[in-house]
Amino acid sequence: MSLLIGAATIGFILSLLALGVFLSYRIFVFPDITAEGSITLGAGTAAILLVNGVNPWAATAAGWAAGMVAGALTGIIHTRFGVNGLLSGILVMTALYSINLHIMGKSNVPLLSGENFTTYAERLGRSVFGGETVNVAGWEVAARDLSTLIVAGLFVAFIAIVLFAFLRTDLGTAMRATGDNDQMIRASGVNHGNMIVLGLSISNGLVALSGALLAQYQGFADVQMGIGMLVWGLASVIIGEALVGTRQLGYVITGAVMGSVLFRLLVAVALRWGVNPNDLKLITAFFVFVALVLPGLLEKTRQRKRKPVHA
Amino acid sequence: MLEVRGVHKTFYAGTPNEVRSLQGVTLSIAEGSFVIVIGTNGCGKSTLLNAVSGTFLVDAGTIRLDGHDITRWPEYKRAPMIGRVFQNPFSGTSPNLTIAENLALASRRGHRRGLGSIRSDKLMAEMRERVSRLNMGLETRLDDPIGTLSGGQRQALTLMMATWVKPKLLLLDEHTAALDPKSADQVIRLSEEEISRARLTSLMVTHSMQQAVNLGDRLIMMHRGRVLHDFEGAEKRRLRAADLLARFEEVRRADRLDESAAEMLRRVYV
Numbered sequence: 001m002s003l004l005i006g007a008a009t010i011g012f013i014l015s016l017l018a019l020g021v022f023l024s025y026r027i028f029v030f031p032d033i034t035a036e037g038s039i040t041l042g043a044g045t046a047a048i049l050l051v052n053g054v055n056p057w058a059a060t061a062a063g064w065a066a067g068m069v070a071g072a073l074t075g076i077i078h079t080r081f082g083v084n085g086l087l088s089g090i091l092v093m094t095a096l097y098s099i100n101l102h103i104m105g106k107s108n109v110p111l112l113s114g115e116n117f118t119t120y121a122e123r124l125g126r127s128v129f130g131g132e133t134v135n136v137a138g139w140e141v142a143a144r145d146l147s148t149l150i151v152a153g154l155f156v157a158f159i160a161i162v163l164f165a166f167l168r169t170d171l172g173t174a175m176r177a178t179g180d181n182d183q184m185i186r187a188s189g190v191n192h193g194n195m196i197v198l199g200l201s202i203s204n205g206l207v208a209l210s211g212a213l214l215a216q217y218q219g220f221a222d223v224q225m226g227i228g229m230l231v232w233g234l235a236s237v238i239i240g241e242a243l244v245g246t247r248q249l250g251y252v253i254t255g256a257v258m259g260s261v262l263f264r265l266l267v268a269v270a271l272r273w274g275v276n277p278n279d280l281k282l283i284t285a286f287f288v289f290v291a292l293v294l295p296g297l298l299e300k301t302r303q304r305k306r307k308p309v310h311a
Numbered sequence: 312m313l314e315v316r317g318v319h320k321t322f323y324a325g326t327p328n329e330v331r332s333l334q335g336v337t338l339s340i341a342e343g344s345f346v347i348v349i350g351t352n353g354c355g356k357s358t359l360l361n362a363v364s365g366t367f368l369v370d371a372g373t374i375r376l377d378g379h380d381i382t383r384w385p386e387y388k389r390a391p392m393i394g395r396v397f398q399n400p401f402s403g404t405s406p407n408l409t410i411a412e413n414l415a416l417a418s419r420r421g422h423r424r425g426l427g428s429i430r431s432d433k434l435m436a437e438m439r440e441r442v443s444r445l446n447m448g449l450e451t452r453l454d455d456p457i458g459t460l461s462g463g464q465r466q467a468l469t470l471m472m473a474t475w476v477k478p479k480l481l482l483l484d485e486h487t488a489a490l491d492p493k494s495a496d497q498v499i500r501l502s503e504e505e506i507s508r509a510r511l512t513s514l515m516v517t518h519s520m521q522q523a524v525n526l527g528d529r530l531i532m533m534h535r536g537r538v539l540h541d542f543e544g545a546e547k548r549r550l551r552a553a554d555l556l557a558r559f560e561e562v563r564r565a566d567r568l569d570e571s572a573a574e575m576l577r578r579v580y581v
Binding site for chain 2: 166168169170171173174176177180181183184185186187188189190191192247
């Protein structure tokens, strides 16, 4: 049970990554691999500040802001210098690897002592539940695990609602239209380049925020932690879309969060069953491949069946 | 209102695929006039409209609109002055956004995009009212994604979006060519109504000789990147489809003459 609670907590934290990927990949149709660098950037920035005794709120916000800068850079390289989107992301991601090492000073920064969000949540848990363990549907669960899960969930819900509200404003609607039909949005007098820069900035801000929280939850930031994160985010978004079965904005955002949690639960169960952790990324990549290709294949077979009727 | 002077545009310059689309187009359009543009395929009609709207920057010449020299302006900066309806019914609307969201975006053409809500009760009421005037039953579907509508419906809505904020210039680029005859009629009727109601300065490219003679107060015939004929006033009113076809035939014969003359000269001298 505590295994599942831990998995769900990581799921909630990484759902911010999923929301970031949703924004870049689904809204802008931009496979933004900057995410792999910016999640580490967020984690590293927050970790090094926490080690130096900075307030957890400020440290987390700094991680988030660093991610926004990274995303804006990718956007600027792509829109102002005309570099292919995927390549702009790769450039920034590669540059971030060195930058992250500089920020962290070494490849791994442990957060063994001091205050952070996890200790906040744990303290809150002890005072609310009044003991070390809580009974959840017959299972004895550590109060601090449960409160961390709840705090992570509430935090993510808050961010998701803010994102939803933003995407429905004038600016947010223009942003969604940019990915949908850039000719139309230019004809409406919107500088679509600026929209992409801002969108990637927000996307990577979310990803870095996810990294900052993840570092505080798992107790360390590691320069390698970003590898494969884009595909994990994609997997969450795709699972989410399958869960809600519609492309409507509110549902898709909820779906991305649910998809991320479900994905981590599946991973936890798979590892428990004895799947080799080294194969995890291979399996995830294969899953995303199938999820990307399958809808097109199904559509093709359906059309082939329909053909004789149409002639 | 619109002043196009000596505009040149060559695509893929210096390659075997070089296309000299505009070769010195000069054109002046007065405020409130409705100009029809016709011409053979590849004569530069659509290129001219795209040059005016800023899809690309021209190689030479100047474009002035409403007193501004817009020659070097990017597309989005020109957009507040220019309403456009494209040939492809899918080009003018954002398919995953709802009808209301598309219209709301268009209602703020040329404004800064802020964090305000895009739906006000007043705007929604106005949308319902305007959309119901289309008689397409769309007023109850304002919250449906626009991608679920037919080409004719989308084109009617694109026209509404292009004219929601009154443009200085309305550009219609064969906007009924991809529609079935019934929808095409409907969209043409809507265009005509809106242009005369709001006294819009308009430039309309068409392939339909019927539309060319029935609509507008001026007709321009383009050929090989230049303006070949320009009919105005009484002359335009007298034009019949047969006259236009005769002009096209003339052009075709002149082209053939060029080729056969070149062939003859080659045989004699080379």
